[in-house]
Amino acid sequence: LHTVNRFLESRLVFESKIEIESNPETKNRNRIVTFSESINVLPNLLFYGPPGTGKTSTILAAARELYGPHLYRQRVLELNASDERGIQVVREKVKNFAQLTVAGTRPDGKLCPPFKIIILDEADSMTAPAQAALRRTMEKESRTTRFCLICNYISRIIEPLTSRCSKFRFKPLANQIQEERLLEICEKENLKYTKESIAELVRVSEGDLRKAITFLQSAARLNVDKEITERAVLEIAGVVPPKMIDHLLQICFTGTFEKLEVAVRNMVNEGYAATQILSQLHESIIEQDLSDKQKSAITENMAVVSKCLSDGADEYLQMLSLCSVIMQHASQNN
Ligand SMILES: Nc1ncnc2c1ncn2[C@@H]1O[C@H](COP(=O)(O)OP(=O)(O)OP(=O)(O)O)[C@@H](O)[C@H]1O
Ligand SMILES: [Mg+2]
Secondary structure, X not given: OHHHHHHHHHHOOOOOOEEEOOOOXXXXXXXXXXXXXXXXXOOOEEEEOOOOOOHHHHHHHHHHHHHHHHHHHHHEEEEOOOOOOOHHHHHHHHHHHHHOOOOOEOOOOOEOOOOEEEEEOOHHHOOHHHHHHHHHHHHHOOOOEEEEEEEOOHHHOOHHHHOOOEEEEOOOOOHHHHHHHHHHHHHHXXXXXXXXXXXXXXXXXXXXXXXXXHXXXXXXXXXXXXXXXXXXXXXXXXXXXXXXXXXXXXXXXXXXXXXXXXXXXXXXXXXXXHHHHHHHHHHXXXXXXXXXXXXXXXXXXXXXXXXXXXXXXXXXXXXHHHHHHHXXXXXXXX
């Protein structure tokens, strides 16, 4: 939100017609722009970044702000991965919508931008031919239509499209913003909470506010008296107890392969996700008393394991493989 505002502010130099209204960093109010005169400065947009960082919310809030509730339906076409977005749809639905011309005033007499917005959410799931079909439409209809592409992985958007858009990267949300939002929800829902539990929620969700909110909801459901405790949060997030990670590393450093096998099997049988174990192991390896060379060799192997896991490899074997690599490097003292 902030970057969009900054971008629009920088545009003020050319067209001093947009008013920036609020600062979303301090107040979570999603007001972005008010148009005082008909303007034509909004470029095609491309939002990208990790999940739950407010991409969809930003453009929906902006569109609502621009058009108001009545015009919204006419002016905004929102398509996401749940809609058919093959080449046929781009050729027909998107193109037809883009070709309509629109006026620069609302029925209530207020001014509004003289263009429509087509939001293509989760654009990274569109096929390359469908993306290619957008290229010409985007250029030809630039007088009447703005596109907003949203995706998690910008590398999956073909280059001709990225070059037609202004790119905005959404960072994982800052802890403070997340905390404020969670506290607001707690107040409104009359939840009992401790400062530590909220901090823990923010920590385990790693900048993904949607995840934090979902965890909060589950934690509230889990406890009958609607109390959010640190323990409940850890349990829901599936965080491996730090003691277990320490124990595993201790075996890697001093134990035998047989012991290691038992420990890894236990962990997987307890139901902890391998990706979670991996990320926690990563955190604690960095802090261990190992040489840089050892650490880099181990983390390199972690990257390989992570890739295998996301490709659907066996959790137990991958964990065992990683731990034996740690064992091997830790025993070489250089
Ligand atoms: N800056 C923010 N201030 C307050 N709430 C926010 C902010 N950013 C995101 N949220 C909240 O986080 C949740 C997820 O946001 P949103 O759906 O926009 O994420 P997204 O970036 O589109 O994620 P995805 O890539 O998974 O589609 C929403 O409930 C929204 O209310
Ligand atoms: Mg989204």
